[in-house]
Amino acid sequence: MKITLIGYGIIGTAWSKNYIADGHDLSIWNRTPKGIPHFVKDLATAVSGAEVVHIVIADPPAIESILPTITANLSPGTLVIQSSTISPDASDKFKAAFTQAGAAYVESPFTGSKIAAENRETVFFMGGSNTDKERAKKVLSSLGKTFFNLGGNRQACSIKLAMNLQIASILQALTEGLEFARAAGIDDELFFSVVDKNVVHSGLSDLKRPKLIAADYSPQFSVKHLHKDLRLALASAPAKLLPLTARIADIHSEGIKQNLGEEDISSLIKLLQN
Template sequence: MKSQSIGVIGLGIIGGVWARHYHEAGVLAGAWNRTAKPDFPKWLPTAEVVARAADVVQIVVADPPAVRGIIEQISPALAQGKIVVQSSTIDPAGSSEFKSLVEARGARYLEAPFTGSKPAAEQKKSVFYLGGAEELVRAVEPLLSLISEARYHIGDNRQATTLKLAMNLNISAQMQALAEALTMVRRSGVSDDVFFTAIKKNVSCSGLTLLKEPKLRAGEFSPQFSVKHMLKDMRLASRTQGCEDFPVLDTVRECLWHADQAGYADEDFAALIKLLG
């Protein structure tokens, strides 16, 4: 039985890395991005052509409106046997809408948000939170295993999107706290060397601490995960049912908004520290 082929729509920070991994594995059927990248491996002229060429279509774009636009474009190519793997960070309501649109064409829809920024993607260490039927999860496992180290079946599509937003809330809150803690000790004259040595022996040290330490030390904020995308995610989280009165969520969303307005939208969200002076 031949391997499934996959097409990637959205060649940004993460999607472009994944598409190259698929190409190296010999399963990439096509790739497309709103901003043309004709030199990209297996570049095709439209999203619809990608969907016709591939057994599985993976969408990795910015937000729910962008996902809606892609599904509208590829809809004529969707039919029985096709699978749409939706890996953008969206909200539960958007997920239900997109699932209905895809299934109305006879295709299958798997919600597949992920965790792990650019370094993780490059090392094939992305982690997927999968929402859909067990049989569908098994069907895409061979492909997703080419670009990730773990794939967790969370439940249905809405539950997978909710978990992803919850994870990003936790990450955002940690980043804001880390920025404030580092600024506090800097203002007291404690060096960065002392701070990071001490925190590594403290229960509060996390994967985020280790990932962002080089950026915070150097004041270098090239994006692993941008301010604008984290702000989008926190806005989606705020609109999720039952999360309307979360004080930390409200605070970190406001901080990200101020970072966006200050001109840091395209920088890594570690640039939150720049608001503290």
């Protein structure tokens, strides 16, 4: 299948390898080339003739900046899979633009970090028509095996933001608990062994345990990207609905000021240490 992947960040890089391994005819476009295999410099050329255009880039403004070029060069019936984390309102806008251009549109944000992407364990939240979602599942089966049918595009965006605001809050509690235990002289391994047997145990504690113990802050999910998602959630809901999220977003803002934006979200523990 002829697929154009727009975006070659942490996740896009992993996905591209799986698409290629499965024999797809892959073209990749990214704002900065980075010595990318299968890279096509001209976006219009990259999109032209594609059966599927899969988008995974930073945020709504990034999509907005390339939207006219994509819509002008899509073939009729092209399937657009939009996997960037965006707001429900932005999704409505992009869906209208792509469908007006004759494309099928599926909103398909995801959960799963770099490791999951590399291991074909990305989980997708799908919104769109049932026919289009079935088409998308066949493509995305190269990247993951779990697909949640959320109904429409707005619901797919909303569930993604609902998951990420919880990640941010759970991580903050985990790092505060770890630093509190350290201050009492409790060994890191012992702390996490207790977490494993407590109701607070989570997939996030498993994922971040080795990074926090080793102080390895190479990005699986960067501070700047989770901060962006928190801001999208806050902009999509009444202020009284997300009071904790608002406070956590402020902490992430401080992390970015302290040059943690490109680092893994676990690096926010540094704010508790300085």
